[in-house]
């Protein structure tokens with residue numbers, strides 16, 4: 344009898360986040376092709392995703408890191424990733440991911456590092472990323488991203504490294520805020536990019552390009 348209450352508490356309360364976050368991760372597993380079975384341990388019948396390979400959690404069993412760089416994954420990113428509220432490192436570089444960067448990634452308010460470089464991602468850079476106030480490393484280089492660089496990203500006060508080189512971006516390069524410290528290396532090899540916006544001379548053009 345004495346064991347019953349703790350057991351019920353464990354079954355009903357503790358796994359709520361684990362289930363939510365496990366479901367989000369499992370949505371990613373379903374959306375990608377995984378020829379080398381790096382996601383084999385991502386088993387939704389296990390309550391706690393913190394036991395899965397390439398997943399790191401904090402002391403409260405909340406997911407803080409996903410380390411899936413260079414894992415030969417193809418397929419798409421899923422909006423469910425936005426549910427990993429404590430995620431600090433989203434490392435999915437050097438895969439063959441295609442499709443859009445989900446706007447929901449902008450909900451990951453703990454994110455320090457977003458590394459999606461060297462994939463095959465298309466569409467535009469979501470302006471929602473400007474809500475990631477802890478972000479230090481934003482590397483989206485080596486994809487097929489198009490459209491303008493969202494000017495809202497200049498408000499990312501902690502940004503140390505931005506790399507959007509080797510894409511198909513267009514328009515002018517914002518120069519204010521956190522962008523004032525960046526060099527042209529960050530923007531190279533975007534043949535339709537027009538160069539830095541000239542503050543006070545040329546109005547930032549928000550139209551199509």
Ligand SMILES: *[C@@H]1O[C@H](CO)[C@@H](O)[C@H](O)[C@H]1NC(C)=O
Pocket residue numbers: 439441463
């Ligand atoms: C990128 O995606 C296109 C189709 O959308 C495909 O033709 C191309 O081979 C892909 N490139 C890589 C490196 O996977």
Ligand SMILES: *[C@@H]1O[C@H](CO)[C@@H](O)[C@H](O)[C@H]1NC(C)=O
Pocket residue numbers: 449470471472473474495
């Ligand atoms: C940033 O977050 C706020 C609050 O959740 C939201 O209203 C806003 O639309 C977000 N900004 C962008 C550019 O998505």
Ligand SMILES: *[C@@H]1O[C@H](CO)[C@@H](O)[C@H](O)[C@H]1NC(C)=O
Pocket residue numbers: 508509528531532
């Ligand atoms: C730009 O593209 C050239 C030719 O593909 C390459 O040699 C160079 O390293 C690229 N620059 C950057 C910053 O990636």
